[in-house]
Amino acid sequence: MEAKILKEIENTTVETVESSGGILIVEVNGKEIFHNKKEGVKYGDEDDIVKRIKAE
Numbered sequence: 001m002e003a004k005i006l007k008e009i010e011n012t013t014v015e016t017v018e019s020s021g022g023i024l025i026v027e028v029n030g031k032e033i034f035h036n037k038k039e040g041v042k043y044g045d046e047d048d049i050v051k052r053i054k055a056e
Contacts, residue, residue, distance in 0.1 A: 002016060023035075023037055
């Protein structure tokens with residue numbers, strides 16, 4: 001996912017923070033835009049997450 005975000009969105013940085021329990025949270029400027037457990041999915045759809053980032 002990190003590679004796709006960097007490819008699709010110019011002038012951005014991606015920070016990966018390791019966690020446990022299979023949790024994936026994506027934040028943009030401190031605002032949560034995706035949380036897999038809250039949305040009831042194991043993984044996020046890369047295209048959907050990139051779309052959400054672009055909308056911010």
